[in-house]
Amino acid sequence: MAERLRYKSQGQPLRLPQLQFAGAAADAQGKQQVANSLGQMSSFFLQQTNIQAQAQGDEYGALNTPTRKQIEDAKNSGTPLDLPGGNMTVFDRAAKQASYNMAADTLQALAREEITKKVTAAYQSRSNPQALADDIDAIIAGYAGTFEQDAPVLTRSWKAKMGIYANSQFESYAKWKIGQDRQQTLADAFAGHASVDASSVIIDLAETTPGAN
Amino acid sequence: MTAALAFIKIAGPMLSAVGAMAQAQQSISAGKAKQEQYNAQARQKRLEGRVDALNYKRQGVEVLQESQRVMAANVARGAAGGINPFESGGSVDLVNQYAMRGASSDFSIARDNAGLAQQMAEQQAYQYELAGYNTVKNAKKTAFIGLATSAAKLGASGYSPSATSNPAPTSASMASGGLY
Numbered sequence: 001m002a003e004r005l006r007y008k009s010q011g012q013p014l015r016l017p018q019l020q021f022a023g024a025a026a027d028a029q030g031k032q033q034v035a036n037s038l039g040q041m042s043s044f045f046l047q048q049t050n051i052q053a054q055a056q057g058d059e060y061g062a063l064n065t066p067t068r069k070q071i072e073d074a075k076n077s078g079t080p081l082d083l084p085g086g087n088m089t090v091f092d093r094a095a096k097q098a099s100y101n102m103a104a105d106t107l108q109a110l111a112r113e114e115i116t117k118k119v120t121a122a123y124q125s126r127s128n129p130q131a132l133a134d135d136i137d138a139i140i141a142g143y144a145g146t147f148e149q150d151a152p153v154l155t156r157s158w159k160a161k162m163g164i165y166a167n168s169q170f171e172s173y174a175k176w177k178i179g180q181d182r183q184q185t186l187a188d189a190f191a192g193h194a195s196v197d198a199s200s201v202i203i204d205l206a207e208t209t210p211g212a213n
Numbered sequence: 214m215t216a217a218l219a220f221i222k223i224a225g226p227m228l229s230a231v232g233a234m235a236q237a238q239q240s241i242s243a244g245k246a247k248q249e250q251y252n253a254q255a256r257q258k259r260l261e262g263r264v265d266a267l268n269y270k271r272q273g274v275e276v277l278q279e280s281q282r283v284m285a286a287n288v289a290r291g292a293a294g295g296i297n298p299f300e301s302g303g304s305v306d307l308v309n310q311y312a313m314r315g316a317s318s319d320f321s322i323a324r325d326n327a328g329l330a331q332q333m334a335e336q337q338a339y340q341y342e343l344a345g346y347n348t349v350k351n352a353k354k355t356a357f358i359g360l361a362t363s364a365a366k367l368g369a370s371g372y373s374p375s376a377t378s379n380p381a382p383t384s385a386s387m388a389s390g391g392l393y
Binding site for chain 1: 254265276280312322341344351352355365
């Protein structure tokens with residue numbers, strides 16, 4: 001008897017091999033490198049452009065900074081200075097900074113001149129130190145007011161710098177005035193006791209007279 | 214110290230330029246090496262595809278052999294049992310048809326798998342070749358951009374070959390007391 005055989009299906013499925021899209025992946029990677037290189041190049045050019053704009057802004061700001069007369073007029077009229085530049089672009093910011101720096105120097109020179117005049121006048125008139133302090137404050141506030149609105153930070157720094165100078169001037173005058181007052185008091189005391197010829201009395205007077213020490 | 218500074222002043226920019234060119238060359242060389250690697254992978258993939266296709270074809274042949282063996286056995290068994298094994302529509306014929314149905318299905322699948330293996334291997338090889346081509350193309354672009362950037366940087370540094378070299382003394386300058 002022949003062998004009884006049956007065909008057994010192998011049950012093989014259709015096999016679809018995986019495809020790796022290496023071409024696209026390599027292209028993407030390469031283009032990323034190109035993009036990075038382009039980014040580096042453009043950032044370099046951007047940096048150069050910024051440097052150029054900064055230099056041009058500095059130059060523009062320095063050239064168009066307000067003159068001495070314009071500053072004096074602005075201070076006298078109480079109007080803010082019309083300074084070049086702004087806050088939007090690198091050029092504007094550089095122009096503004098350069099202009100403010102130069103204007104601040106001129107303002108400082110002008111303010112010092114006025115303070116010196118006031119102090120000299122105070123020495124001559126022997127006026128009250130408090131009046132001199134008020135005058136100095138008014139000078140500083142007047143000049144600071146010309147650019148306080150546009151540059152508050154710079155104004156604060158300028159005021160502080162001027163405050164140190166003004167304080168030294170005021171202190172010198174106040175010390176001098178105190179000495180003068182003491183001498184005057186002594187002189188007055190001497191004048192009131194001209195007929196007394198006793199140095200001990202004068203010394204006692206000097207020690208007991210208020211403001212003479 | 215002064216000589217060293219002068220050397221740096223003159224040689225520094227030149228070395229930068231040479232370095233930038235070498236970097237660009239290296240970038241392209243690296244791209245070409247990578248392309249070679251991709252091409253090798255493509256060749257290997259084609260070979261793999263052919264081997265896979267052959268294996269599937271062998272499976273198909275085995276299926277055919279098995280079906281022949283089964284049908285032969287059925288014919289022999291029918292003949293031994295006194296049945297005409299070649300009678301159309303007879304029981305042996307019906308059993309053989311049943312066996313052939315399964316075998317033909319398996320054979321078709323094996324044949325399709327062989328075709329798919331070869332075609333997909335070809336596609337994969339093409340992908341590798343494309344990857345190599347793209348790598349070299351982008352390496353050249355990157356090298357060019359790098360060179361341009363280096364040239365711009367060198368230009369922005371203010372380097373000028375004529376500005377760094379000392380003027381040669383002329384007879385007039387020698388006669389008037391030299392350069393110093």
